[in-house]
Amino acid sequence: MISFYESIVTSEKKLLAILIDPDKFYEENVSHFLSRIPVQTTHIFVGGSTVANNKTEVTVKALKKETNLPVFLFPGNYEQITNTADAILFLSLLSGRNPEYLIGQQVKAVRMLKESTLEVIPTGYILIDGDNESAVARVSQTQPMPQDNIEAIVNTALAGEYLGAKLIYLEAGSGAKIPVNTSIIEAVKKEITLPLIVGGGIRTNERKEAAYIAGADMVVMGTVFEEELLESK
């Protein structure tokens, strides 16, 4: 069987990940939630900037019972690791200069990962200003990169590739007012040879398609489906 990463690299279609925040997820809503997400969904991401103990595992287990979509951990910290998922985005926050999120959390995670069956996917994570304070900036105590400094963002992504990242993730922050500009997506995609993930503030089909056209291989949508679920309860 090919790895989850290989299937991203070789995918001929654009990918769509729906992000589930374990803190806002109730087991009894799993089927309803899964019935509301787009049929184009290819991946489920599970994670939050802060998550109460154990909630990640409960969430992943409940999802795994009801869907065959691959479930990837998208962790805000090493305590969100659970072996019940398929893979983990092994994030390093390259936009920031906080050693704890560049290498500290990763060192804390490795023993658990080594003993798990999770596929570990090194991911260069780049936080870009979405015009409101994001949970990622707050938790990591780092500044997002300004959208108008495209060169710095491109160079950060390329440094990530040279450091060995297998994916680059451009993040405007959950609930961003302004998603990552398409000119940034284009410039980064032109320079790197890795699959590119884009997320944060993408609430409509139009924005999603615009990100794909600009060069995103995968789009992540979270908040918009969280809200939809709450509204439809």
Ligand SMILES: CC(C)=CCC/C(C)=C/CC/C(C)=C/CC/C(C)=C/COP(=O)(O)OP(=O)(O)O
């Ligand atoms: C590799 C391991 C074990 C951990 C990674 C640790 C790093 C580098 C984290 C990056 C910084 C960070 C806090 C990322 C959070 C990513 C994430 C899950 C965002 C989605 O959560 P939000 O929706 O933004 O936040 P809320 O939970 O507040 O809604």
Ligand SMILES: O=P(O)(O)OC[C@@H](O)CO
């Ligand atoms: O919640 P939204 O704004 O869709 O953002 C998704 C994801 O990129 C956040 O980490």
Ligand SMILES: [Mg+2]
């Ligand atoms: Mg959230």
